[in-house]
Amino acid sequence: QVQLVQSGAEVRKPGSSVKVSCRASAGTFSNYVISWVRQAPGQGLEWMGGIMPLSGTVNYAQKFQDRVTISADESTSTAYVDLRGLTSEDTALYFCARSPPQCTTISCYARLHYWGQGTQVIVST
């Protein structure tokens, strides 16, 4: 059974950065795509960006383009999201999610079958 295991909760000060990891427990790492989605307290869902390990392609939502980096390490089956210039508005639960096997096109960023447990990021003075 595929599991996505995310790193633990983080507390950061405004202006700093945070890096969240997401390790896949099974499956060929390059055989799917990964999206990062966040959810502010009591709010809806927001797609931040994604990565296609097979091609190395990374795509970002325009809102985050200037301050987010998504990467992946195939040797450890781990994906990362690095968010800089944090403000209180970045306080949220951050999820990684991946497509089913063999779903490797850009539209597969929306076909998110497996999800991590979420990582709470709190930005506060």
Place this chain on the structure above:
Amino acid sequence: DIQMTQSPPTLSASVGDRVTITCRASQSITTRLAWYQQKPGKAPKLLIYKASSLEGGVPSRFSGSGSGTEFTLTISSLQPDDLATYFCLQYDSYSPEFTFGGGTKVEIK
């Protein structure tokens, strides 16, 4: 940017009722739409992709329809386990941009 308007924001229905949730796109997205279910304190779960394709393992009481700018998620017979918030997700593969609707909270009467 493509905007998604989801309605209603909340919905109260009885077990066994047929429930319909709607998402409207600000411009045509053909069938580039997915539906997710999120239970309190949990990660979202994919129900439908490509507007009407049922994801593996999802009960057949869930169905999706629509194309262009108007889409619906239907629960044919509401069950207690369906208590959740439902989100649509549109994907513009060209930009690319992926935009969630505002969500519909389904309550059981």
